[in-house]
Amino acid sequence: xxxxxxxxxxxxxxxxxxxxxxxxxxxxxxxxxxxxxxxxxxxxxxxxxxxxxxxxxxxxxxxxxxxxxxxxxxxxxxxxxxxxxxxxxxxxxxxxxxxxxxxxxxxxxxxxxxxxxxxxxxxxxxxxxxxxxxxxxxxxxxxxxxxxxxxxxxxxxxxxxxxxxxxxxxxxxxxxxxxxxxxxxxxxxxxxxxxxxxxxx
Numbered sequence: 396x397x398x399x400x401x402x403x404x405x406x407x408x409x410x411x412x413x414x415x416x417x418x419x420x421x422x423x424x425x426x427x428x429x430x431x432x433x434x435x436x437x438x439x440x441x442x443x444x445x446x447x448x449x450x451x452x453x454x455x456x457x458x459x460x461x462x463x464x465x466x467x468x469x470x471x472x473x474x475x476x477x478x479x480x481x482x483x484x485x486x487x488x489x490x491x492x493x494x495x496x497x498x499x500x501x502x503x504x505x506x507x508x509x510x511x512x513x514x515x516x517x518x519x520x521x522x523x524x525x526x527x528x529x530x531x532x533x534x535x536x537x538x539x540x541x542x543x544x545x546x547x548x549x550x551x552x553x554x555x556x557x558x559x560x561x562x563x564x565x566x567x568x569x570x571x572x573x574x575x576x577x578x579x580x581x582x583x584x585x586x587x588x589x590x591x592x593x594x595x596x
Contacts (some may be wrong), residue, residue: 435559436494446498450506457510465515470583477511478574480504485570489563512574519583 432443461473484504491497546566553562 432497436497438494442494446502449502453506454510454513457507458514461511462514462518465518465583470515470581473511474515474578474581477508478578480508480511481574482567482571484508485563485567489560489567519581
């Protein structure tokens, strides 16, 4: 099997290899810190699980609308809003000492942020290719799982010497740097059309 890439598809490879890893790995933070939050917040596993559950729900629910806005030409705005929400939510989570604070920061704020990033990131990656689009999306899915390997190891190694607050700040700085790169590289290829315009192939 052979693949040929033009300059646009070379840029697409950057999207495929960088953006999904930086964006989708944010989902791993909630599951990584859940066990610690049970003791830290003195709440039941059921209560703590609501934080991650709401976050994942918002990622896909908000994606319903951000995908449409991306098609309408608001990619930059949607992506920037998602970046701000994700970064602010991460740093606010580092300051949280009560359940409701962490729920708002990690569950709501980060959920809204990642929801704004999810669909636009995948759409830019796939539409940067004229061929092998399924391969591009497949690589995105594979690379995004890297977060499930990185964050748990970081959390386990740093929780004792640094504490929960500084771990979340490190995640926040990591997210800031990654999403800054993503905002620089992200460039939709397809022409935009109206929000209420329906396109048929």
